Amino acid sequence: MTITETERIKVLVAKLGLDGHDRGAKVVARALRDSGFEVIYTGIRQTPEQVIEAAIQEDVDVIGVSILSGAHMTLMKRLMELLREYGAEDIPVFLGGTIPIPDIEPIKRMGVREVFLPGTSLKEIVEMVRQAGLERRKRRGW
């Protein structure tokens, strides 16, 4: 197989909660696509249940969540719980958005791999997502 074919990483980009600010999510989705990822975008105002269901039906390698509403603590807690309930905790989760610095550590303790704040370069995001996706692929034996 060619390199691009095996590396094709599938990413779910999700807007979680009552939050219609989707420019950031779309910019990231587009950057990932342009870097060769397969990107599935859920659209806005998703519940944690909808996001996890989409992730397992599509069997994505990475979940990227965008929240700008301030409800990240509650929503991410539920999302990570569900991920474990479904037995899909092998899927790495990233969070991006307006997250206060003191909240970052507690969110990471929930199992979120990295939190991207406003101003993070797209290059950095793409690289971290690629790394996480490749690792999951390897564990799954692809």
Added chain:
Amino acid sequence: MDHTRLIEKALKGDRLATGRLLTIVERDPRGASVVLESLPDREGYHVIGITGIAGSGKSTLLSRLLTHYADRGYRCAVVAIDPSSAYSRGALLGDRIRMQMHATNPNIFIRSVSTRGLKGGLSFAGVAMVDVFGRLGYDKVFIESIGVGQADVDIMRIADTIVVVTVPGLGDDIQALKAGVMEIGDVYVINKVDKDREGANKTMEYLLFAIEAGELGHKGWRPRIVKTSAVLDEGIDELIEAIEEHYKYLVETGGYGAGRERRREILVRLLAEKMLIDALDNIEIEPGKDLYQEALELLRRVTAQYIDMSGADRPSR
């Protein structure tokens, strides 16, 4: 990876296992052949292709169909095909956005597939996924395609019932109906009628004329035409009625069995192609030999039993 366990779980309706099984089918042709062999065959599932011009509202219409079919107690699966970029080979699979409201419905399963920019034609993954869904117990398996070109016509060959979606205001020119996806429908949908009721009637007339003139429809089936507004949830029951009528027609005339055989044949051909190409991609070239030599050697070895290639590409002695 333990395929047997995944298959057992997926047959019981486990969605995580189903998702992972589909990935095997998508990424690994050998694994796919094992999965297809191990899954029990099943009769009666109905493959419905949704195609038509870009922007005609296929995904929204399909979303409505899912609601109505699920309400009637059917288990529904969707294989949504989206193009991948010719430049980055990445893809933004967007069909799901319009169907995401069904994500948590236990009787609906949606999976997106990119065309992977390979040959642009029929992808093994798409066809195999349809088969897997059918065998896993889904009653209605929808395949939604991008709606352009010959690749689309090819994909639709695996469907029992083909639904072609158009919108009012187009199709003034009867020539537009004569080639490509517009001529393959078993059911024609004029969607977005809320936007232009008069235009919808006109399009209806053109379609009717084409059917009367014998330009549309084949094998004794007279295509149905349905006017819908997916956004307003209008005409969906009529559409389901038309689709079910066609299914009944297929079952009664033996067309269903023939379609199933056709699907299997297409699947086997695509699998053979994919396995062979993968084998070629994995060739290790020994020093002193070139890819051309090695590739031909491999092809000869694989096909030796069935095809006499002794004379091919070898200088006569």
